[in-house]
Amino acid sequence: MLRSIFAFTLLSVFLGFDATSPAQQWTRFRGPNGTGVVEGADLPTSLEQPLWTKKLAGVGNSSPVAWGDRIFVTSCDMQTAEIRLQCLSSKDGTENWIKLFESTPYHLHGRNTFAASTPAVDQDHVYMCVAGLGHTVLVALDHEGDEIWRRDFGSFASSHGFGASPIVYGDLVVLCHSQAKEQLPAGVAPGQSKLIAVSRTTGEDGWSLDLTTGRVCYGVPCVWKDADGKEQLVNCNTGDGFYGVDPKTGIKRWSALPFKKRVVATPLVTGDLLIGSCGSGGGGNYLVAMKPQEIAAMAIEETENVQPQPEYTVRSSNYVPCPIAVGDLLFIFNDKGVVQCVDLKTGKPHWKQRVSAGFSGSPVANGTHVYAADEEGIVYVIKVGKAFEQVGTFSLGEPTRATPMIAGDRIFFRTASQLFCFGK
8 A cells, every 4th residue: 555655656746746636726716715826836927928829619708717637618609699618628728528508698788798607617517607588507517528417597687697607615516696676678577686506416406595686796605614613605795795604504694784886806715804895887996804703703692783894995996806815915906907905904005006907807826926917918917015016918919808717837818719828
């Protein structure tokens, strides 16, 4: 047995990586628990020459996900709303397979596409959403592209279009199916927002939690561990604010209401803080940092008429892009191209710099540098520090509203119709 372990260790060293190690996985929107950070990834800061590029099967705003040597990415036909799921080799971008899913066109925001939902992936399956008039379908396929199960959660109501992304938690697939009851296109009936959990192996019902229905919100759940070591699913929206859910039962344990505008960005769990933001296309954006442990304690004590107070608030912050925390610093990329760096614990500003005309995709980081692509397809590499230092830029040659992906010592950028790979 010892000889076998030794031989396996030598083989792993010889190959340079384990194809199923966490470093090779990017399993959901924004990667590990939605943080966007892979500490220790050895990424290039000069992006002058990609290792490979791949023309995708359509256009889209969704981000790729990865498991081992396979990348999964969705695209769409903007005329028919057909969704295409491609499985690509992470080595050179070769297409392993492609699956097509029929849908029906519906009203979209001018900046959205029918492929805005990022898949989720685990060791067995890839999970993706296909939405259209009268249907919201969650599909599970194995890594060879064979369909395992599908669920249809009915119609969705929105003036902006579909953009919810699933996650895997244990043996569950969880989807925040946010819908609208206001600002709807003519003929679209109000919907009911829900947090939905189904079995990842069969698609059978796990649980469902009704959420406040108002404006469509696009935050993707993440996991928070309380002081007793118990995990909860946390998310945020306009109607419920920050909220925590027992992942076994779907019971909402606590909530706080710091948001007055639409929530688009995914919340961030970092240290003892829960960070979220809200805003609008016309501005008025702000970011809030709160301590979920304090919110949960007040809920247990059933404190009446007392709302937990934020640790800090940052004005003129992000609306669509998500913030990112690296060490003791919080970086905020806003939609108008301004980047702020503040102290993670206090919100005290370190620097604020306009670097671009605008961001829609969210930044990612490896512990030493933050990477972000603006809407024109210009990639910015910013050194992590209390003083602004931009170390490089690179043009992808095409607009993008997608968030990059890190897998192993490589970083991937998805533009409207292409995928770029940089690194070793």
